[in-house]
Amino acid sequence: GADLITSVLPQDLPRIDAVSVDGAVLLFALSASLGTGLFFGAVPALSTLRQGLPEAVKGGGRTTAGSRRQHRVSQALVVAQVSLTLVLLVGAGLTVRSFLSLTDQDPGFRAEEVVAVSLHVSPDRYRTVPQLERFYRRLRERVAAVPGVESVAVGNYLPIEQGRATRTYRLEGSGETEPRQAQYGVVSPDYFRTLGIPVTRGRSFRESDRRDDPRVAVVNAAMARRTWQGRDPVGRRIRFEDEEEWMTVVGVVGDVRGSGPARDPRPGFYVSYQQRPDDPVELAVGRNAVLLLRTRAGIDAVAGPLRRAIWEVEPRQPVPEIASLERIVSRAVGPERFRAVLLGCFAGIALLLVVSGVYGVVAHLVSERTHEFGIRVAMGATGREILGRVLRWGLRLAGLGLAIGLAGVLLGARYLASLLFGVEATDTATIGGAVATVLTVTLAACLLPARRATRVDPVDTLRPDPRAPGGGGG
Incomplete structure (x- = not known):
């Protein structure tokens, strides 16, 4: 893993050869992972304690004021994930295109089959x-x-x-x-x-x-x-x-x-x-x-x-290094390569988070509104209508996140332009591709819970909840 990371780092970084995964790095990663899990796990736990365990159990799968509040927070987080993902995807796309433009430039000489030796007499x-x-x-x-x-x-x-x-x-x-x-x-x-x-x-x-x-x-x-x-x-x-x-x-x-x-x-x-x-x-x-x-x-x-x-x-005479000129020329675009790889990795991780976030929010919505879907099906709603309704929920979140993300892209264009070569910071093809990618990922994340919603049995969903007051349950 460390070798893979150092292979894409600019070679002129100080002490790059000393980069390694040691006990301190592993301890920090473990502490950060546990701390993140405890922090975000404590939020719903505290909410449950404030609500009271009997009320939480009694609420079951029904929508309560507390669950609506939690749902709004979840939606806000998904919107933030989508907007940040769009910014990272656009940045990654632009830096990759810039890097490819640099490598396509004719340096004016043929580096192939040339060996270079630095001499200090x-x-x-x-x-x-x-x-x-x-x-x-x-x-x-x-x-x-x-x-x-x-x-x-x-x-x-x-x-x-x-x-x-x-x-x-x-x-x-x-x-x-x-x-x-x-x-x-x-x-x-x-x-x-x-x-x-x-x-x-x-x-x-x-x-x-x-x-x-x-x-x-x-x-x-x-x-x-x-x-x-x-x-x-x-x-x-x-x-x-x-x-x-x-x-x-x-x-x-x-x-x-x-x-x-x-x-x-x-x-x-x-x-x-x-x-x-x-x-x-x-x-x-x-x-x-x-x-x-x-x-x-x-x-x-x-x-x-x-x-x-x-x-x-x-x-x-010292002979410190014998290197191919191709490798030396490749080092000249090392910072651009590093930026492209780094932003690409961040964008990939952000996409996975979007999939997880959208899926979680939509699945939670579907589980909370199972009763509503049962009523709609009993009143004649088709599976396609239920499917479209759920997909619109997900696309509404994605649309809001994309709007915020596009604003972020335009605001950061001036800074990003100074790092690019051969491509504009507002390149429509790159931005359009990033938007299409986010929309595709959002739709894919919504499909599974949406299909689950189309399979709701109105007989089961309209049966009284035994935990509710006056419900069945012997």
Whole structure:
């Protein structure tokens, strides 16, 4: 049970691995269950004591003022259950649709068959940017020799985390007084091929793009559209705000949703690891990188050889986790998945409570009005008329609960809208489906007591009650 719960929790929750069902949890659950039962059992017991046991027995199945009062309370509880269930069903439906919309979004890269390893390079071993560059080049060469590996690349961030890094830049010949800002990635050759990011114009980075060569950059489609507005960006030049050396744009690549699947791609550009600036900031950032490799062999087949390959290049290099990029991308929508599962579970439990509540109230009504039904049958009422009368009782409760629930849905729409993607908080299809579900469940809960009411024998029901004054009973 605990494993099932933790499997749907967002993986970045603190101490998620420590979640377990222990004695304290079981004791709390037992205490809550017993306390709830005692509390709600005490209410009718106290009512019976106030009424007096002889009066309660004498009342039997007849409707008394006390029973009518209890019945109104029961009806109010059922109405509350129906309204809350509708709110939960709508919330669950909207979050599920939002989650499906997120998973349908094209992230801009192919995560299938890609393995990712986060690297944190020791500052004691690599004190300059050129030293880091040589380390990453040797690492790529060694990992590329692992059986089953098709391509290898290094980047400063995972593609879905690219929005964490931004840099200000200037355009050559623009005459702008204020610099522009864009997402910024430092990547190795084969980065775009490894991730399946299409090069739509020009070329990607090459091994021949070395530190002593003219610096080059690759921009994404969003930056090309916003900056050059339909003109060919290849051959244009940009530079960092705090540097004098220009970089020539040599290619345009597809957009990556670097700020998450729910956000549109932002303008961004890439520079080569082999040409990154040699300054303290780039040195500090460069010590944290992601090794990416495309393989059809599967993560289990390459994990061991991959670790050995890394340790051959740097024996003291920590390798904390080797994970598939698909799993990492799945984690990115973890909070949305958790909300959908949580609301779905609550809505399912609420539906069961509605079934129980409606059935209990309608069954109690039928038992109290057995005498009335007997008279109606004796006067010629058909089973269909009795059935319709009982069903109308249940639908009346459901209708009132649905009206209150719809008001709650509309009031909460503004808050819920901030959590949704690709679906409106007042989506009519989702709300209509939730209403239809509640009505169907209500009808199903009413059918059994309603059919029991149609089988009332007027001879039995009109026979005097022996407990009543003047009744038979020898």
